Amino acid sequence: MKIKPPRQAQEWSSSSHRESIGRALSYPGIRSNKMTHINCGSSARMTGNVCANVDRIRRQGQLVRSMAGFPTCVRFFYLACAALYPSTSLCKKLFPPIDERYDRLAAQELSPSDPIQPTVAENAFVQVIMMFRKTFIQDSVLMMELHP
Template sequence: MKIKPPRQAQEWSYFSHRESIGKTLSFAGIRSNKNTHINCGSSARMAGNVCANVDQIRRQGRWNNTTINGAYLTNLPREWVRSMAGRPTYGRFFYLVRAALNPPTSFCKKLFPAIGK
């Protein structure tokens, strides 16, 4: 028995990359003209959600200050927004008090009529 070596990784052309992402987004009903860069903004925002500072996000994406602030992050001061929402401005703190509440059964039955069947 002869064992075949794994296929060599091949570099995608820009066109193939753009077309592949475009088809995937189209299938999901999403229209975007930023197909090849669509993940840049979401990855920058996700890093911001776990409290990475702007300098860390900028270095990770190799962006300059104009690009990161103008294209990938909002211009809102993140620490101020967190503090106004009653959340700590540091660390990965996402505890929501309302998540610990148990809504009344009558309310749940209105939302989900099949409960209890």
């Protein structure tokens, strides 16, 4: 039995790379017209494969952030609606059963006859809904100007 040597990595053009990913997605029947960001994750890996300078990649990211109007410091963002903090009492008026379920989950006071048994997914879902109602209130304040 002959063992073949590993193939050498070859540099692909962006278009051929995008086309190959598109063909791979179309084979199982996944259809998408949004091919703009299909190379984002793989392009970052490819730059690492060809030993690109990390500082050069960071400078490129800073340039893109500054052109978009954001400060160049890493992980900075500003959303006007995030500056508004709704009160706890207002949040509790939106989706009140979630608070009851959260309290029962936190206290582990679930009866065996309860058809809904606690799971990790349920706990995460309750937390997402609790965050969603805060976001919903924050966004609704800004949307009131557009839709009174």
